[in-house]
Amino acid sequence: MKQPDHFAFIRHAIAPGTGDPPEFALGECQTQRNLSDEGRRQAKRISEQFHQNGISQASVFSSQWCRCMETARLLELGKVVELPAINSFFREYQKGYAQTAQLKQWLGNQDLQGVTVLVTHQVNITALTGVYPASGEIIIVRRKLPAPAEFEVVGTIKID
Numbered sequence: 001m002k003q004p005d006h007f008a009f010i011r012h013a014i015a016p017g018t019g020d021p022p023e024f025a026l027g028e029c030q031t032q033r034n035l036s037d038e039g040r041r042q043a044k045r046i047s048e049q050f051h052q053n054g055i056s057q058a059s060v061f062s063s064q065w066c067r068c069m070e071t072a073r074l075l076e077l078g079k080v081v082e083l084p085a086i087n088s089f090f091r092e093y094q095k096g097y098a099q100t101a102q103l104k105q106w107l108g109n110q111d112l113q114g115v116t117v118l119v120t121h122q123v124n125i126t127a128l129t130g131v132y133p134a135s136g137e138i139i140i141v142r143r144k145l146p147a148p149a150e151f152e153v154v155g156t157i158k159i160d
Contacts, residue, residue: 058075059117086121
């Protein structure tokens with residue numbers, strides 16, 4: 001993860017249920033599926049793993065969903081930047097191809113010299129990597145250049 005051209009996806013920590021309620025509204029956490037107490041503890045354990053491995057600062061990007069933003073903040077790795085390209089397309093699966101292409105382009109243009117972490121959803125991670133991650137699972141990916149960038153999964157870390 002500390003190597004140039006590497007980054008980490010993290011599926012948001014434990015948020016019981018599947019998808020979002022019909023009344024879902026972006027920016028209104030009370031309408032969304034959110035982290036449970038167990039999910040908050042899991043996010044803090046992920047943070048501890050980063051810090052124990054000498055990573056105390058990172059470029060952190062998050063889906064705008066509340067469960068992702070909360071997971072990202074609990075990592076305590078620095079400022080969290082909202083990145084709409086990693087918002088869930090679970091309810092609108094037809095958007096997946098275009099959104100994944102947008103993410104690939106964004107990743108291809110990033111300076112991945114420092115530690116970069118993207119907190120997102122299962123569908124987004126699976127679309128780019130083929131990995132079906134558990135809640136809180138970290139997927140380490142290597143970007144292969146030149147453009148258009150290709151991506152290779154280097155490994156995964158499960159935090160229970």
